[in-house]
Structures are given as structure tokens and as C-alpha cells.
Amino acid sequence: MSQQKPVEIGRVISIAGSKVSGIMATHNDANESEYALRAAQMGAVVTMTTPRSLVFGIIGGLTTQNPTYPSSPDESRIIEIDLMGEAFKKDENGGLIFQRGVSIYPGLGSPILTTTPEALGQIYSQPSAPNIKVGVLQQDRSQPSYLQVDELIGQHFAILGNSGTGKSCAITVLLQAILNEYANGHIVLLDPHDEYEKAFKGQAEVIAPENLQMPYWLLNFEEMAEAICSHEPRSREIEAPILKDAILAAKQEHQDGQENPVPFTVDTPIPYSLAKVREHIRAEMGRLNRPEKAQPYLRVISKIEGLQKDSRFAFIFSSMLLKDSMGAILSRILRIPVEGKPITIFTLSGVPSEIVDVVVSVLCRLIFDFALWGAKDNSVPLLLVCEEAHRYAPRDKDLGFAPTRRSIARIAKEGRKYGVSLGLVTQRPSEISEVILSQCNTLFIMRLSNERDQRFVTHVLPENAAGLLRALPALRAQEAIAVGEGVSLPMLICFDAIDSDKRPHSDTHRVSTGWDGDQPGLDFVDSTVERWRKQDR
Ligand SMILES: Nc1ncnc2c1ncn2[C@@H]1O[C@H](COP(=O)(O)OP(=O)(O)OP(=O)(O)O)[C@@H](O)[C@H]1O
Ligand SMILES: [Mg+2]
Secondary structure, three states, X not given: OOOOXXXXXXXXXXXXXXXXXXXXXXXXXXXXXXXXXXXXXXXXXXXXXXXXXXXXXXXXXXXEOOOOOOOOOOOOEEEEEEEEEEEEEOOXXXXXXXXXXXXXXXXXXXXXXXXXXXXXXXXXXXXXXXXXXXXXXXXXXXXXXXXXXXXXXXOOEXXXXXXXXXXXXXXXXXHHHXXXXXXXXXXXXXXXXXXXXXXXOOOEEEEOHXXXXXXXXXXXXXXXXXXXXXXXXXXXXXXXXXXXXXXXXXXXXXXXOOOOOOOOOOOOOOOOOHHHHHHHHHHHHHOOOOHHHHHHHHHHHHHHHHHHHOHHHHXXXXXXXXXXXXXXXXXXXXXXXXXXXXEEEEEOOOOOHHHHHHHHHHHHHHHHHHHHHOOHHHOOOEEEEEOOHHHHOEOOOOOOOHHHHHXXXXXXHHHHHHXXXXXXXXXXXXXXXXXXXXXXXXXXXXXXXXXXXHHHHHHHOOHHHHHHHHHHHHOOOOEEEEEEOOOOXXXXXXXXXXXXXXXXXXXXXXXXXXXXXXXXXXXXXXXXXXXXXXXXX
């Protein structure tokens, strides 16, 4: 039957705040009846009329109150609806003006109607503000779904969902859509699993330890202490002041040799020599009156020497990094100038695990501080996309690296003022800092089957979208509930499909092909051992 006219699927029986319940209609006409049953689906948009407006909402629950088997016409089927917005007649031709929120409520007994494709197209129409298309509406795949760029990127967003639901693909679709419109972007993507190079071929500056220089003098004291001092708290308490005094002395010595010395603290990112740091520690150690006190001094010296000799850490601790290259490093990471590569992919899988937290911390801090100190009248908006965000910004304060969490929290809280925004991606929403997640004004929630994750997400959602969450466990890959500032109204999105050669590299290994024959031989094991020893993936 035609869907061009709205079909009545029920009547309003209760209204409480933004929640409306309705009883489902029983149609005499079998076609209509079947259509109404099909239309009353979780996530479907329905409308109700008032004398002056059209109110619309999304079905968030369906129940049969007095079920019988087989079903009888006496069963009362209840529809729960979350109200989303309303539309007023704009002109005689039937044009409508849509807005979020409801000012005139439907009355008890008002008919609940299906939404025609035309009305759906009007509700989710292309916004007049700058926007991108990222997919189609899940309930009507002929309707494009748009995101508002300034609201999306100006105010942080997050993509949440179980493993394998399509988060990495979604972020690729999103960033590609943005870069198609705005080729001169400044996006930094933290890529812990080396997935994204393939997805942004030719558009990305790919940074890995082999081609990165992140001189130790960019580290603040907390990060330096994390890399050098013992992790056992009591030893660290003794070692940290030794390191701090030596760094200050080495910085002073370096400044004394400069034409225009600058005032500094132990955290100021200015070059200094690690050899001088060692020298100062040795000199201090020589002044000790009891030799048994020398242990912590020796530990710090030996740790610095160890880091300087270890080729895996050369990108941070090489003594060749004394030159002041801060401008060049920032220019490369932040893509200023863009030079045709608007995105920096930071591949972290090759970064030794002992130091990966420090690298991420420095990076997040550099991005925020660059924006903070940038000229106010000529700022460059920056977007930091953080995969596996629960690792860097965990909810549990005892996990992760405190300075990294602080840097991300700082961007989440204050970044907007300085033009830095966050895109967080995680498969464990309940493990990510709630404070940080609650700053994300647009959420894309993909399938989440864990109840704890679902409960956690409910907390950060606007009240009227809570019903939509019941659809969460049933979402398919590529589908998401989108809520918040970046979308004109909550919607179920099906993200555009990406061709297999442009998808982020997925880690899924197939037994059916991998165990098909006795393919790899001893040379495969030998080459693995070699790479393992060289720590070179
Ligand atoms: N938009 C899409 N276009 C094409 N394929 C997709 C899309 N979304 C998901 N897929 C399919 O689903 C698979 C998993 O997607 P993806 O790697 O994005 O999931 P994920 O949520 O990032 O998983 P993980 O949590 O393990 O990182 C992809 O390899 C692809 O086959
Ligand atoms: Mg992924």
C-alpha cells in the first residue's frame, strides 16, 4: 500500500514530560493492519497532530500488556514514544518549520501516525549550516543523514560501540566527508593499531618512531620522571628531586650560552643537554658525605644512559636532538602549512610500551599548548582523534598515565575556547572517564551489548533519547544512534559503506583461509624472531 499518506497506528493514552504512550490501533483492513504493525518499529519516527503543529517522536518501546496465544484482537499493544520536536506550518503550500523540543503537546486520544518519506525528509533535511553527509537514515535508506560540521567538531564527539561494530570505519567515513569539504583540515589521529594509513593514502603524514623526532626536552618534568625515575613510589620520591635539580641546572647552563636567554621552569620546553644532566647528578653525588646515599643518584644516571643507548628510544633520547627544532616538529604534526596532507596519523604500535603513554601525553599537551599560545585573531582549529580512548583517559584513576589523562581532560574542558576539539573512539564506554565523555556533545553509539556500558551511556544521553538506547543491542555493523549537537535531531544512522581497499586495516584473521594449507615455513618464524629482537614491526 502507498506510504505517501500517514497511516494511523494508535492513539495517545498517556503523556508524562517528553514521554508519550499510545495503544496500537487494530485495523479492519488487513493491508493497513499489516502496514501499521510493520511501521510500529523500535526507532521509527511517528507524528501526532495538535491544532497548530505536528509533534514527532521516536518509538523507544513496544509491549503487549495482556498477551494471548494465539494472539487475539483483545490484546492491547502499547507503544512508548520519546518526543523529539515539533513542526509549524510555514506557508499555505504545506512547508514546515522544524524545531527541537515540544511547546504544544498532543492531547489524550490524539492519533499516532506514521511518518511519510516526504515528512521524514523534511525532519532530517539538509541543515542550512555547513554540513556533511555521512550515511543514510536506518529506517529509510533513501534519505541521506547529515551532520553539522561546526557543532560536531567545534564541541568534541565520541564513537562508542562493541568491537567490530564499525567504529574505525565510521571515523574514516566522518573524516573523509569532512576533508572532502574542507581540504585544509588539521587533524591528528592517534592510531594504536596501525589501521589508518590505508584509509587516508596520499592525504596523511604518517608519523612513526622511525621518522619521528620528539626530543626529550619537550617533555615536562612529570613525563620526564615517568620515563626516568623508578615506578616504586618510595624510590621515586627520592629520585625525582635529584632529576629535577639536574634538569634545572642543565637548562641554566644551556641558556647561559644563548644570545637571548629566556626565563624558564623545569617544565619549559627549551633544549638542554642530557650529558649535562648526568654531569650535574654526578657532581651532586660527589658532595654526599655518606656513600650509601649514592644509590638513587646512580640509578638515575644509569637509567638516562640506558635510554640514550637504546636505539628504540633514539627518537626521544638521542643526544643529537639538542637543536631547537620545536617549530619544525609542531609544523609537521599539526599540518601548518597543510601542504596537501590535512591529517597526521600517529602510528603508536612501534612505540615501546614503556614510553607510549609519555609520547601520547606530550602530543596531547603540545596540541593544547599550541592552541593556547596561538595568536587569538588567527587561530587554526585542530582536531585530535583518539582511538582506544579508554586507555589514555581511563575512568579508574589508578590506571593509565595521569599526565595523559590530564592533557585529554584539559582539551575536553577548555579546548573549545582555543579551537581544539576531541574525537574519542572506544569499545568500553564504561571504562572511559565520565568527566571527559560527558564533555562530548555529539555521540555516535554503535551496538553495545554489555549492560554496564549501556547503563553508562544512558547517563550521558539527553533524557528524550533514552528510549532509543533500547535499540542498541540490535544495531547491525555500520549502524549507530547519533545524538547531540552535531545532528539536528537524534537519528539512527547507517554509515556509508567504504570500499575494501579504503577501509582501515582490520585485525580480523580468518581461520578458514589461515589454516587452509601448511603455508608459512621456518623462515616465517625466523623473520618474526628477527623483527621481535629488533623491535621492528
Ligand atoms: N562503513 C563501513 N563500510 C564497509 N565496511 C564496514 C563499515 N563498517 C563496518 N564494516 C565492516 O565491519 C568490520 C569491522 O569494522 P571496524 O574495524 O570499523 O570495527 P571497530 O568497531 O573499529 O572494531 P574494533 O573495536 O575491533 O576496532 C570492517 O572490517 C568491515 O568489514
Ligand atoms: Mg577499530
